[in-house]
Amino acid sequence: MTEAHIGVPRVKPEDAPPPQRSRPRRTAGLDVWLLLLPALVPVALFSMYPLLQGIYRRCTGAQAGLNQVTHFTGLENYQDLLKNDLFWNSFKIGLIWAFSVTFLQFVAGMGLALLLNQDLKLRWLARTLSLVPWAMPPVVVAILWRLVYDPNSGPVSGVSQALGFGQLNLLGNFETALPAVIVVGVWAGMPQTTIALLAGLQSMDDTLHEAAAVDGAGAWRRFLHITLPDLRPVIIAITSLNFIWNVNTFDLIYVLTNGGPGGRTMLPMLFAYNEAFRYGHFGVAAAMGNVMVVLIVGLLLFYLRSRLKGVDK
């Protein structure tokens, strides 16, 4: 009785009369397929199929991949990879990049979100500015920062010259190229981080904060013991997504440094692109892609697990 009662509101009126039940259901099913067909066909053909191909291809020695009989080589591509220093170098740089950019995005985004959550004048300006990088084409973001870092006419080098340190070529210098590029990554990724954290802050319950303030807890302690635990789901979600996006970065680096100087900013996706479209090593590129997928899937599992844990609490 109760079960039926619960079930009733979910069933559409046309489905409701028991004798006719099976027929309308089936037509409804057909309707759904018809409605979805225009979306399904292109997605299946141009996105799911290539993806499966890509996963299969990693296990074949396809070079340039054209009209060639591919044979199953299993893990050979990976053995080649293990011996490839350039690959490991790129992988290492990718991890440094992804971890530092994600961490700094979180810290900077959190700071800005906390400020935007306060009743400050000129808040609108910071809010608008923090959104702009989102709307810009990544290629333009890269060009923008090339201008800022330019050794001859850029302001960074200009300040250095004014202080008597001479010209500064941040992007061309072995030691400074990666940190300089990381700053750009943080700048470009601030919007979504700030907005997600701000939304989390604004949906928080103020009463706990007020109670803690009455009990004499300082701002820092309230942040540590109330804000952070409360924001946990948002923080985990946005940092995981940021990490994945950062691992997949391509456009920014391609235009900023193209991997240089001397491979110091050769992120994994750029490495894979060069292998595939400059040297024709499609198999190596696909293998690199798969290594990144394993990394990403591992992270997703971690994310889902901590989400479930949060629900249990």
Added chain:
Amino acid sequence: MSIGRTRTRTRVGQYVALAAYVVFLGFPLVWLVSTAFKSTQEIALGATGLIPSSPTLDNFSAAIEKANMIEAGRNSLVVALATTVLTVAVTLPAAYGLARFKTILRPITMGWVLISQVFPTILVIIPLFLILKQFQLIDALPGLIIVYVVFTLPFCLWMLIGFVAAIPVDLEEAAAMDGAGRFRILISIVMPLLRPGLVATALFAFISAWNEFLFALVLIQTPSKVTLPLTLSRFVGAEGQVQIGALAAASLLATIPSLLFFALIQRRLTSGLLTGAVKG
């Protein structure tokens, strides 16, 4: 008294921090605009002032001439508009179907949306390149449009399902009682109510297509078919130091449409939220 003083001190600290953020976020943008109006001589001399000593529009004409801006802009516009129209046309029925019917396709679609958001494009792009080659869609704008539709679709679908779900079913049931067919209901009941959602979806599709770089880089070779991000990236390589002013001008021009569209989305989204709040 001392509480008042610490409070003022906190406030001052907050404003200093806010100012630092404004400078970090805003300065590169100001620099781009400033460089776009500086003369070639001024840039060559290494003058690093923020305000151009003799503002000029030369860079803009040089950019339009040398960076193939008109043709690339037209290509970008064609690709972005076609992507927008096709994405909305394909997403609307699918979102409606998934929001209104219980079907096994729903969890599958949601799973696909998640996968498509996190997958490295580079892994898909190689086989995709080969498939498009079979259809002779390499180095052709229609091929690029198809790819953009397919890859903006998941997120648009996810967005639009939310908008459809927010429309009360009662209205449609009433129309069905009056004898309106499913297609009729979609056109005359759902569509008008869905306008804000459709606008948001369309603008998202437009910005994604307008800004996209990697697919265009791999798929387009002929200079007459390049999009704006492509032509900009080539301009960086080819002209290097000499044309910094023109490069800034070209970047500025290429950004204006997506900034405009973004401003539109923002207003739409906030007004949508506001009406929701009032009604709620």
